[in-house]
Amino acid sequence: MKKFSAIFVSILSVILTVVLLGACAQNEDYTALVSEYRSDIYYAEQDGCTIWAGFSEREYPYAADGVVSDKTKIFEIRATMPDNTKTYLISFECGSKKYGGEMSFDSVRQQYTYSESISRPDEEEITFSISEENADTATTIAAKNMKIEGMLSLSSLLNKIMQSQKETIKNYFGDPFNGEINVRLISEKENCYFYVGLIDRNGRYLSFLADAASGEVLAQRES
Incomplete structure (x- = not known):
């Protein structure tokens, strides 16, 4: 019984560690990389x-x-x-x-x-x-x-973009991304979007157009 309890505790610890690491990865602070907002x-x-x-x-x-x-x-x-x-x-x-x-x-x-x-x-x-x-x-x-109700904060927006586009960013820049980020609110009539542009130290650009409320990426461009 003691052996079973020890194994159970060990497994539970591993699961909690994985969950916590995943949560930390999804809530990383990317705002320090922002050069324009x-x-x-x-x-x-x-x-x-x-x-x-x-x-x-x-x-x-x-x-x-x-x-x-x-x-x-x-x-x-x-x-x-x-x-x-x-x-x-x-x-x-x-x-x-x-x-x-x-x-x-x-x-x-x-x-x-x-x-x-x-x-x-x-x-x-x-x-x-x-x-x-x-x-x-x-x-x-x-x-x-022109800001809409429910618009994402800068931190939430960047977390959504960096997680949903993780593979695209990794394939384009490598991992981890080492550069700066430009974020600009755009208003079109009653709709709001965010332009999110990533720039690395080699001058390469990868930009996304995202819905301001959901963070859903609507378009992307490489240059």
Whole structure:
């Protein structure tokens, strides 16, 4: 009986060890490999104007070299206006702090841009005021946070991707993966997705498009 009990305890210990190791593997922290994470998007259209704003934490200066460096917080704004010949000023408020200044014009994208280093906004809606230089009136646009309910956290997303695509990643980069990860929230109408790009130290890219709520991979690309 004692011999049976000892064998039973030994078998149980082995089973528990395997289960615990499997759980640890599935919950590994990949966030330390992230060099860019765009977590929030605000968007609105009004009277011929469109405004897009995104909050990210990313490397600065950025280098796609497979090495994670110090990151900075940045809130980027892109706006399209009916008249591209004008100079525009923008102002907005986040976390009870006011921001604003003159927007730059991107002649390639035909957009006005502005950026600020701020903390991650928690507002469901941000109101932007855009005015022509020296004008007395401004266009006010309320942009909604496009995140969906039930969206995966960064840690959960990466665990799902790295586990579901384990063989693909291993076959492409080898094991273990030694590089950096870019994660960007993408909003298309009422749907949200994550772009997840893996870059190794040889400059090879492997990227996935995943559903923001389930983490299901919808597409992949190698380069």
